[in-house]
Amino acid sequence: MNTNGKPVTIADRHAAEALAEQILDPRRLFPLVVVTTPAGRTDPYVPAAELIDAISHRADVVAVTQQASNWLSTRLEELGRSDLNVYGGATRLYPTGPLDADLAPIFTARTEADGIRVVANVSNRVGGTFTTSTPEPEAVPAPTPQLTENDAEIARLRLQVEGLAMELTAARQQIEGLSKELSAARQLASKTRKQQRTADLPMRLGRYFIDTCEDMHYRITTTWAEQIPAEQKVELPLAPFTFAGTFAASVEEVAGTDPALRDKIARACVRVLTRQDRDAHRLGPEREDGASAWRSYVEQKAASARRLHYWAMPGGAIELARVVLHDDYRI
Numbered sequence: 001m002n003t004n005g006k007p008v009t010i011a012d013r014h015a016a017e018a019l020a021e022q023i024l025d026p027r028r029l030f031p032l033v034v035v036t037t038p039a040g041r042t043d044p045y046v047p048a049a050e051l052i053d054a055i056s057h058r059a060d061v062v063a064v065t066q067q068a069s070n071w072l073s074t075r076l077e078e079l080g081r082s083d084l085n086v087y088g089g090a091t092r093l094y095p096t097g098p099l100d101a102d103l104a105p106i107f108t109a110r111t112e113a114d115g116i117r118v119v120a121n122v123s124n125r126v127g128g129t130f131t132t133s134t135p136e137p138e139a140v141p142a143p144t145p146q147l148t149e150n151d152a153e154i155a156r157l158r159l160q161v162e163g164l165a166m167e168l169t170a171a172r173q174q175i176e177g178l179s180k181e182l183s184a185a186r187q188l189a190s191k192t193r194k195q196q197r198t199a200d201l202p203m204r205l206g207r208y209f210i211d212t213c214e215d216m217h218y219r220i221t222t223t224w225a226e227q228i229p230a231e232q233k234v235e236l237p238l239a240p241f242t243f244a245g246t247f248a249a250s251v252e253e254v255a256g257t258d259p260a261l262r263d264k265i266a267r268a269c270v271r272v273l274t275r276q277d278r279d280a281h282r283l284g285p286e287r288e289d290g291a292s293a294w295r296s297y298v299e300q301k302a303a304s305a306r307r308l309h310y311w312a313m314p315g316g317a318i319e320l321a322r323v324v325l326h327d328d329y330r331i
Contacts, residue, residue: 007048008063016071020075021075024076026096026097030058031095033091034094037064041066044089046109046118048061069086087163090158093125212251213243216251216320247321247322251323273318279297280296287311291314308320
């Protein structure tokens with residue numbers, strides 16, 4: 001697998017999946033060393049070229065990019081051997097024959113110095129326990145301390161933690177994507193409701209009740225029920241409201257029986273009564289009972305745009321006072 005002492009680097013999905021099948025192939029003639037790349041780096045900490053020099057012809061060495069290690073792990077899981085995963089900058093030595101995860105040691109490297117130590121440890125293991133052919137005498141490295149069972153267990157635990165961290169990152173990204181989809185869906189639903197209301201306007205009656213205040217009360221409550229999503233009705237209720245004695249006459253004067261204008265007035269009232277009106281401003285001095293006068297818009301960018309005047313009561317109730325044209329400031 002290694003040509004002219006140069007490591008093979010796997011970076012695409014097809015090659016990564018083929019590597020998984022090669023790892024599990026009991027007919028493989030040589031041990032296989034897989035070196036992975038940690039997150040945030042383009043090269044592994046373990047120098048693959050030096051590793052090839054150290055182990056000579058006794059094993060094959062493959063370097064795997066970070067993305068390819070994910071594909072490798074996925075394929076091993078599909079083949080029922082997730083216990084043989086390797087990723088996150090770790091290096092794993094796979095012996096020949098049927099594989100037992102306990103006999104496929106994992107070596108971790110978090111610095112360049114760790115990488116050099118991994119080269120020595122892998123070279124020692126290949127030269128000892130995992131030799132599959134008779135090595136040349138001069139190619140056998142001098143004995144170095146081998147990994148203990150505790151070292152291998154710690155390495156496995158570290159890999160598990162790194163794997164869980166990667167899964168957590170992926171889950172957070174998925175949640176963020178779903179949140180964006182939910183927000184877009186809500187916006188689309190709101191737009192659809194508005195379009196439906198616009199399409200229904202020609203079908204609406206000029207008035208639902210002979211009495212103008214009763215008609216507007218019905219339109220206000222119906223608009224609130226249609227505009228405010230069910231899950232927001234508790235937090236956006238209609239404030240208690242009444243109609244001033246001048247309100248009905250003002251609606252008749254500026255809107256008549258035009259259903260579109262009456263619905264515009266109702267929508268303006270809903271913004272005020274649900275405390276969502278950010279464009280309202282004070283109109284004049286307070287009344288003796290402490291109520292403050294306010295002015296909000298019914299229409300924008302229209303000739304003689306209509307305005308809504310109302311009283312905000314000290315206890316939170318609203319008294320709808322008058323609907324007027326733009327230049328009328330009576331209340």
